[in-house]
Amino acid sequence: MKQYTLAKTAGFCFGVNRAVDLVYDLIAKQKKAATLGPIIHNPQMVEELSKKGVRIISSPLEAQPDECVVIRSHGVCQSVYDELTAHRITYVDATCPFVAKIHRIVERESKAGAVILIAGDPDHPEVQGIKGHASGPVFVARDAKELKDLSDTLEFSQNTPFVLVAQTTYHTSFWRECLEIARKHYTNVKIFDTICSATSERQSEAARLAAENDLMIVIGGKHSSNTQKLRALCAAYCETVLIETSAEIKDIDFSAYDKIGITAGASTPAHIIKEVLKTMSEILRNEENEDFATLLEQS
Numbered sequence: 648m649k650q651y652t653l654a655k656t657a658g659f660c661f662g663v664n665r666a667v668d669l670v671y672d673l674i675a676k677q678k679k680a681a682t683l684g685p686i687i688h689n690p691q692m693v694e695e696l697s698k699k700g701v702r703i704i705s706s707p708l709e710a711q712p713d714e715c716v717v718i719r720s721h722g723v724c725q726s727v728y729d730e731l732t733a734h735r736i737t738y739v740d741a742t743c744p745f746v747a748k749i750h751r752i753v754e755r756e757s758k759a760g761a762v763i764l765i766a767g768d769p770d771h772p773e774v775q776g777i778k779g780h781a782s783g784p785v786f787v788a789r790d791a792k793e794l795k796d797l798s799d800t801l802e803f804s805q806n807t808p809f810v811l812v813a814q815t816t817y818h819t820s821f822w823r824e825c826l827e828i829a830r831k832h833y834t835n836v837k838i839f840d841t842i843c844s845a846t847s848e849r850q851s852e853a854a855r856l857a858a859e860n861d862l863m864i865v866i867g868g869k870h871s872s873n874t875q876k877l878r879a880l881c882a883a884y885c886e887t888v889l890i891e892t893s894a895e896i897k898d899i900d901f902s903a904y905d906k907i908g909i910t911a912g913a914s915t916p917a918h919i920i921k922e923v924l925k926t927m928s929e930i931l932r933n934e935e936n937e938d939f940a941t942l943l944e945q946s
């Protein structure tokens with residue numbers, strides 16, 4: 648009999664849930680909404696919102712006069728707030744409080760003269776938003792090697808204060824490596840561990856499940872960085888498949904696996920997880936159904 652385990656941390660994190668709720672709140676109040684970029688990295692959810700009239704814009708100036716702009720959980724640069732205020736554009740701020748905390752650290756430390764170092768993906772909107780809260784020098788390093796290379800090229804005095812923060816979804820093992828480099832190569836550095844615990848908990852649980860199972864199914868947007876990280880983590884332990892919707896389940900040959908773990912990225916809505924479980928239950932009908940009934944209740 649096959650065994651299935653659904654990760655307790657699968658699906659929306661607190662910040663994404665809050666952002667999506669804020670958009671639905673606007674819809675419920677019959678207000679027109681335009682999000683600054685997709686509200687989450689989940690194409691199905693974005694399409695659902697688009698059907699409800701929610702537009703995606705890339706700059707506040709693209710908003711129509713009757714639209715309320717929504718700042719998504721990733722947060723934005725200070726210049727975007729300035730633009731919204733200067734043009735008197737109505738907006739709701741769905742920046743995740745954990746990201747907003749990094750903005751405050753960067754603003755404060757940068758004003759006090761520190762050079763800001765961000766461990767993260769320079770192309771990620773959250774990192775671009777964090778960068779945009781520094782009023783002085785700011786650098787992004789993807790990993791410990793880049794952080795080390797940066798220390799060799801930067802020309803600052805011995806006493807220059809540095810501050811190191813991390814993208815909230817930064818990989819915990821990369822962060823440990825960055826800490827070693829920061830302490831060794833940046834003599835005057837203050838470190839703020841800004842990795843969100845929702846991410847590390849989801850990652851640890853996914854790794855634990857992957858170590859205990861023969862197959863891991865990761866549900867989430869294929870372009871979502873946190874879902875990609877989950878896939879990479881699980882793939883180090885067992886066969887791992889990343890799917891966006893239940894439609895992809897039929898392509899998986901379950902016959903070779905006895906123990907199957909399931910997790911989902913931070914931007915995967917609960918109803919998609921449920922649909923995947925339902926489809927699996929239909930494909931694997933017979934003795935597994937009892938297990939699935941429990942999983943469906945949990946999801």
Ligand code: F3S
Nearest residue numbers: 660662743745815843
């Ligand atoms: Fe916020 Fe953490 Fe989610 S930073 S958006 S609760 S992953």
